[in-house]
Amino acid sequence: MFCVKCGAEIEDGTQFCPKCGATQEPPVQAAAEQVYNAAPAAAPAAAPEAGKSKSIMALVFGIVSIVLSGFFSARWVGVVLGVIGLVCAIIGMSMAKNARAEMAAAGIDPSTGKMAQVGKILSIIGLVCAIIAIIVAIILAIVYCSLKKYLY
Secondary structure, three states, rough: OOOOOOEEEOOOOEEEOOOOOOEEEOOOHHHHHHHHHHHOOOOOOOOHHHHHHHHHHHHHHHHHHHHHHHHHOHHHHHHHHHHHHHHHHHHHHHHHHHHHHHHHOOOOHHHOHHHHHHHHHHHHHHHHHHHHHHHHHHHHHHHHHHHHHHHH
């Protein structure tokens, strides 16, 4: 280490220069090491918001998929609404997965993301309902077409 005033070589950790008596400041490298070894800073204020919008979208798509899948019809409308419900369910599950990934990246425990969990559950329910709606709509269409000659 060198004196900050006269440049004389002195031992590391010395507070005063033996030549000129100048007070020595800790070297910049030591200060950088202290900052590097310091406790990590608190998470930014925006961290709790991580994944919130995607969690809300997962909830919405899950609900929409259930609602659309609830319309059973013997016509093509039942199949179309079932397919739309199926797509919404898949998007909802994807949004829930992305929300949990955002939370993990922000240092938040993904298991605390209740909206994302509920959105995923609703999307799974919507997926099942959509598949059932499509099957029922196809069966009703087949039955309707086969009974049509007897009804009219």
